[in-house]
Amino acid sequence: MKASKRLPRLILILAVLFTALNIILPSSKIQAEEKTYQIATDITFAPFEFQDVNGKFVGIDMDLLDAIAKDQGFKYDIKPLGFNAAVQALESQQVDAVIAGMSITEERQKKFDFSDPYFDSGIIMAVDSDNEDIISYKDLKGEKVAVKTGTEGASFAESIKDKYGFKIVTFDDSANMYEDVRTGNSVAVFDDYPVLAYGIKQGNGLKIVTDKEAGASYGFAVSKSKNTELLDMFNTGLANLKASGEYQKIMDKYLETGSDKAEEDTGFFGLLKDSMPSLLSGLKMTLILTVVSLIIATIVGIIFGLFRIAKNKVLRAIAVIYIDVFRGTPLIVQAFFIYFGIPAALDFRISAVAAGLITLSLNAGAYMAEIVRGGIQSVDKGQMEAARSLGLPYGKAMRKVVLPQAIQLMIPSFINQFVITLKDTSILSIIGINELTQSGKIIIARNLESFQMWLIVGIIYFIVIIILTKVSNVLERRIKHGQA
């Protein structure tokens, strides 16, 4: 069959793609002799980790880790993934350790080895600063309470919710949780004391109404029985810092009232000006992800689109399965599967950006395959017949006669897919890729201005998409005119 002739070429294309990916993306194989530890963290857990105005990651965890690494002389890279993603990344051994204000619990100790506790936390309840009605747990009856997934506050709320008769609403980061209370959807929030205290100091509009419940201690975690030398260094370093008084200095820097805090201009234009550099670098990542994945998706789409209409039943079946799987599952599930699932199952590592690109490419590729199929099938059958009657083989007839016409028919759908893929990149914030949405999240974690920041982020997406759509339309018209 003709397919057998095309297959080697396909393999070649895939090989080239993989090589290209390896060049573009930091490969896991380049772990040099001097080990650099990959340490995952949360992105929005002030005062333990958050980005300062200059986009640098700071906080108790960050300063502590930095001091310990200096004291013990090891190198590390920080991977701000978000709490859940960080924990999953450690489980699937995408990273060597996690420091994310993580409470030491029995359940977690089954999977991870923890350092000596480096911070004793506690749970506290806060309500909107104007709220005079809720002053104790008893007042929560029939109300909704916001918590953050996987935190101590969440387990505490869970443990008393039946007793006091309230419902729990779960969020993925603190800023959203506080906002939910501010808007009145939830009446109260349970969070770790230092986090809540920091938020209130930043003017999140809440106030603390209860005493601190004794909570668990925070620890630095590695995978069970892995990286023991790292754990030892952390413990020794921590002890040294406590002895030298540097530990206390770090705590004071973030928790002592009246500590110096950068005054930010919280007016719309002030925010715009302050946040623009990080947002623009996020936008750059968004555009890179979109363009690179669309290029790959186009190639993948053409290959599978052709498979889809091939005479060979096996090729058709392969294409149908691929298209159905990627159209039939949510992008977020695909991202998790590719970033956490496959590497954990097959025991290898992949960078978040690589996983994101693969996810987007395969996802958009499935839609592109359908666009290609539709495009080819809407070219008059007589075109293929005329080309074949002249003696042109199937492949040449397809390339020289049918595809050029199909591509013209495909342009509107292609522009549509472009816009969809651009918006879909925002979903990749969930695996910690620092694209536009993630940049917004990070800034909000610091300044808690969710209304204005999401407005700014939304406007940026809107403007970029409008510009790209207009440009595409002009191009489309040009191509059509060249044709006539």
Place this chain on the structure above:
Amino acid sequence: MAKLKVTNLKKSYGNLEVLKSIDLEVQEKEVVCLIGPSGSGKSTLLRCLNMLEEVTGGDVQVHNYHLTDKKTNINKVRENIGMVFQHFNLFPNLTVLENITLAPVELKKATKEQAKVKALELLERVGLKDKADVKPAKLSGGQKQRVAIARALAMNPDIMLFDEPTSALDPEMVGEVLSVIKQLAQEGMTMVIVTHEMGFAREVADRVIFMDKGYIVEEGTPQEIFGNPQNERTKDFLEKVL
């Protein structure tokens, strides 16, 4: 030896039998016209001659190649069989000149330069040299069909198949296309033509074949078929169309 030989050819679409045991021979330089009511299978028969339709049974032989043999390189055989379609099927994304040079250049029959010289020569023959650089959308139906004939001739075929070449044309354009075909006949091209133009068939054909319901019902010289048809169905059909 016959240039083109069809033996016991059968073609079905699912349960629908379109061709039921066709035997046909076409000699060198012979012009054969296929006539008959729509649905009689004449276009299908023509399309089986270069395997645009996969046959269900029987054999098609061109020169010494058995087209039904899986080992035959059908692309090679098609290079020698030109085909002209009812709806022209010009490539709208290419200019007239590119339409004609595409196959010879792609199949390494000629360099770009040679193909261009030859294409302009062919365009001159069909009277369209001035249209070399326009896109097919700018041409009239008759002009399109003449370009399609030039495109088929560019491969230097020794057999030409015409599938109702004038059916999609406005009446005033039929003449210009038929005169090109007539000219080819005079030059000695072997041709099989499916047509509804009885006057044309009478004038150009060496042999006329009347088909109905998947069978060849009657064949003979134009004088025999049009002047003195033997079969009732032939008579019936000719009465209706003449």
